[in-house]
Amino acid sequence: MKAEPRAQLRLLDLQKLDSTLQQLERQRTHLPVLARLAELAQQRSAAGDYLVRAQTAQSDVQWELAKSDADVQLVRDRAARDQARLDAGTGSAKDLQALQHELVSLARRQADLEEIELDVMERAERADEIVAEASGAVAALDEQIASATSERDQALAGLSAQVSEVGAPRQQLVDELPGDLLGLYEKLRADKGGVGAAMLHARRCLGCQLEVNAADLTAIRAAAADEVLRCEECRRILIRTPESGL
Template sequence: MPKADPFVQRRLLDLAGFDQKINAAEHRRANLPELAVIAAGSARLAELRNSKVMAETEVSDLERATRKLDNEIDQVRSRAERDAQRLASGAGNARDMENLQHEITSLARRQGVLEDEALELMEQKETADTALAAVQAEFDSASAEVAAAEVRRDDHFAEIDAELGEQRAGRAALADGLPPELAAMYERIRKSGKVAAAKLNGGRCDACRIDLDRVELGAIAAAPSDDIVRCPECGAILIRW
């Protein structure tokens, strides 16, 4: 059975205390509420970004269609004005004048149809602008929420990392002073995911909180003070003093 001075064994409790604080800080760091906010917000931003692109594309398409229609209306209007001027001048025979009058009437009908289409496009554009403004506002709000969460996360990270730095430095200094065999045993237990060292508190192991039976307690009590004894339930190194 490995042996170590009882005073040296007691230092394992301090080492376990460092590990407990380090584990708690690492758990806090990995489970900050802000991380969930950022993850959910980032996913929502991706959706909103796609919606925003679609809304912007629709507005752009309607603007392009409106410009094209406006140009066509201007062309029809200009043609009608030229025909009206020719008709008013009377330059031409009766057949030409009659054809001009028919064309002016046709252009007027065409202009009316185009202007109705332009009005419809204007209404579609207003609807599209409203939809784009709504998704932009939602995108801006989500962006601000994520940015604020990132600031809080970074503040918490800085605080926790400073705490971890102090705890790890203290742990390293303490571990360096332990006998290699004792330190190796402690690390093997710790790396298995268990509490590596704990106080034997009366008849109870403070690591697993289980009361040991009389036979086990008798064997532990009979062991020399420099023996390294372990909890028969959880395997933690038991500090008896």
């Protein structure tokens, strides 16, 4: 392949620009805040699951408390009716005696149920505390996520601005290059980790960082100035400059 020396040198300018754009893209995908956001998302998911479990337990104990209240109230109502009948003195002596025995039994039953109710109330209070703590943890994580998201968006906006600024002259560079040279460069850039052309500097290919052997150097010296050379080691386009050491 042939290309004017000036075009080959412009290819180095394009490579420098593309390398900078590649670095910016890497920064975009490796922002420290992205890892922090991923970690916060995991923490938020776990905290959310814990909150749901806590709320379910709270709901269960509230149902249990309501049932306990109803059981106690049922006994109280029954005792109140019996006491009213006893106070009225209606019925036979046997009936009144039976009411007295039932009131004693109801009092014991009420005491047992109130003890159960007290235990449930304590558990309900603790369930409320757990839900409050879990809700606070979720809210705190949401704040951290919002702050980190804002930080990420600002960083990405800054990088996008840099990409636009750095990439602005790219099309002009592309338009200056022969189509076949540009096509080879783009293919190699895709295959070689983003580097399709490299300078021959002090007898070393800056693409693979290997020194060119004596036989290849002889061939390079003998090549016409418009000959497009390739590194024998990495096969990237090799650009000669006054710093090549030829």
